[in-house]
Amino acid sequence: MTEKTGMRQSDQMFASKAGIQNIESMKREWKTAGVKILGITGGVGAGKSTILTYLKENYGARILEADAVGHLVQEPDTLCWGRIVETFGADILRDDRTIDRGRLGTIVYSDRDKLDELNAIVHPAVKEYICQEIDRCRRVKQGLLIVIEAALLLEDHYDEICDEIWYIYADDRVREERLIRSRGYSQKKVRQIMENQLSEEEFRRRCRTVIDNSGNPENTYDQMDTALQIFLTDKTGAFFDE
Numbered sequence: 001m002t003e004k005t006g007m008r009q010s011d012q013m014f015a016s017k018a019g020i021q022n023i024e025s026m027k028r029e030w031k032t033a034g035v036k037i038l039g040i041t042g043g044v045g046a047g048k049s050t051i052l053t054y055l056k057e058n059y060g061a062r063i064l065e066a067d068a069v070g071h072l073v074q075e076p077d078t079l080c081w082g083r084i085v086e087t088f089g090a091d092i093l094r095d096d097r098t099i100d101r102g103r104l105g106t107i108v109y110s111d112r113d114k115l116d117e118l119n120a121i122v123h124p125a126v127k128e129y130i131c132q133e134i135d136r137c138r139r140v141k142q143g144l145l146i147v148i149e150a151a152l153l154l155e156d157h158y159d160e161i162c163d164e165i166w167y168i169y170a171d172d173r174v175r176e177e178r179l180i181r182s183r184g185y186s187q188k189k190v191r192q193i194m195e196n197q198l199s200e201e202e203f204r205r206r207c208r209t210v211i212d213n214s215g216n217p218e219n220t221y222d223q224m225d226t227a228l229q230i231f232l233t234d235k236t237g238a239f240f241d242e
Contacts, residue, residue: 026135027161033138036232037146037161041153042168043197045175045190047213047220048149051168054221055147059228062137064130066150073125074099080125087117123156131161145232154198154206164231167207169200170214 030037038061042048055061073080076097084099085092092104108115134146148158159165170178172194179185185193204210209227213220 023131023160026131030134030138033141033144035134035138035144035146037134037148037163038231039153039158039162039165040147040149040168041151041165041207042170042203042213043175043200044151044193045179046168046170047178048168050213050217050220051166051211051224052147052149054224055145058221059145061145061147062133064133064146064148066126066130066148066153066156069126069129070122073122073129078125080121083121084118087121088114123152127156127158127161134161151197154203159206164209164234165207166209166211166227167203169203169210169212174214 038055040048040051052061052063052065056063074084075081081099084104088104088107092100092107094100104118108118130148137144137146148162150156150158153159153162153165175194176187176190179190179193180187209231211220211223211227
């Protein structure tokens, strides 16, 4: 996971303990340094991994995946780990003191209130870590195009951080086929997952750019290249407005 996000263990420990003292001040510094932050979201099976790979390989983007960061901030002896253990008990730990996600999942997925309690611990820690990593990239002049991918990007208000958010779209039939083929899901399970995510209308309403990833990858890449030409020269956005 560390390799995927480009993060070091020392960075993770710092982010979990230091806190974000002044996000507006950090954002002004990101702007001055020329950092551009792109959010990527979309429904399950839309092919977001393909998008991230293209951005990394062709634009040198620093990719920050919220799911991977969520694992990092729960490593032993971090602040987030401590709060989870305090809340749900030491029985969720393995012998090596790492969190057994199976045990924790058994607790939270049968009780909506407990799931909300877990999310209230993990989600702010993930956002805090991401902000700290953006600031580290700014300081070392590394990864000035930063891409944040999260399934709950809109729900967790990453629009407060991102200059622009892209909705990665694929039609339902394509998404179903991808998930059945790649993950072995049943059609029923795929449709249940889709029903629990934001609607296409909501994604389109809240995202500035739509990338149609239903067909030929080359068509997707052409859309991305065009959108990126605009995005990388645009001085408007979440924190680029004067």
